[in-house]
Amino acid sequence: DIQMTQSPSSLSASVGDRVTITCRASQSITNYLNWYQQKPGKAPKVLIYAASSLQSGVPSRFSGSGSGTDFTLTISNLQPEDFATYYCQQSYSSPPEPTFGGGTKVEIK
């Protein structure tokens, strides 16, 4: 199994802040890394796929970077609607066994 480790598990930030969330894979996954946002009681929503490709309709303040084992999701100019939990997910393993990170909860400071 490929394990995905996110840090931090939670953070407090203010509107307008720049926020960075990291995700580390237990082995190289090249760029097979996706990021999701989930709000309480709602389904997740994909933000970034293939490590750095912005999903259609997602604001450009969200960006992703990294390759191999280390990845980053950055939210520039944090907005009120961005307070949520964020998950990374790898799709590298074969046979397929997609795995998610443990999540990072972004809370209002």
Add this chain to the structure above:
Amino acid sequence: EVQLVESGGGLVKPGGSLRLSCAVSGFPFINAWMSWVRQAPGKGLEWVGRIKGKIDGGTTDYAAPVKGRFTISRDDSKNTLFLQLNSLKTEDTAVYYCATVGLVPRTTLSYFDNWGQGALVTVSS
């Protein structure tokens, strides 16, 4: 507009069975790859399994914790995805989401690009 609507959740005793449905609309279902992802109360996301589209053979893959107990199927004539849950355990208690699988061209990279609202399955005596 892509829509996925799950149904069939509920309370079931350990060892029991349940079938979830996911009605889809707004895209050509027959060749779409589909997945189920679950989330235990207050916990993170866990992939359950997937089924490929008709053109890719309609084959299935499952996560280790559910292999042999859960079965994913589809009725392309009714644009509906199913998840049959058998031999249920208390640790299967979760919200079950169906999701479309987005495929990045010329790669094997995939992601979950559209999600339903989820169906709660509670396994308890």
